[in-house]
Amino acid sequence: MASLFEFLVAAFLVMAGIFGLVGSxxxxxxxxxxxxxxxxxxxxxxxxxxxxxxxxxxAAAFGKYFSVHELLITLFLFLTAPITANFIAKVHIHRQESRETMPSAGEDDHWATHDTPEDEEQRNAGRPDAAQ
Incomplete structure (x- = not known):
């Protein structure tokens, strides 16, 4: 039975190495x-x-305990990786697009950016320190 667990651990490590190598x-x-x-x-x-x-x-097979730390790390990783990729993609899009080609806020229903006003009065409107 121990050799089966050793085989599974080795298989997970080989799979992880292949995925890591391909990703890199x-x-x-x-x-x-x-x-x-x-x-x-x-x-x-x-x-x-x-x-x-x-x-x-x-840890479960040979250490005789169940480790929850790795499960929490995996959960956190699978939750944060898509969000990080989304932010990196948005930065790339903003660097590639110019102000003329980007749609204004509200013109495009799938574009998640805000159009900043070019006029100084509009930029300061609504700010409490703008009246000084």
């Missing part, structure tokens, strides 16, 4: 930043998840 290679070799963003957020996240699963299985 994609980060280096893909051409544009949006393609490069896809590799580490998908493949490398699965690689870290595989290492954490191997650690949990090893």
């Amino acid at each position: 290679y994609g980060l280096i070799k893909l051409n544009d930043p949006m393609s490069r963003l896809h590799a580490p957020t998908k493949a490398t996240t699965l690689g870290v998840g595989g290492v954490l699963l191997a650690s949990m299985l090893n």
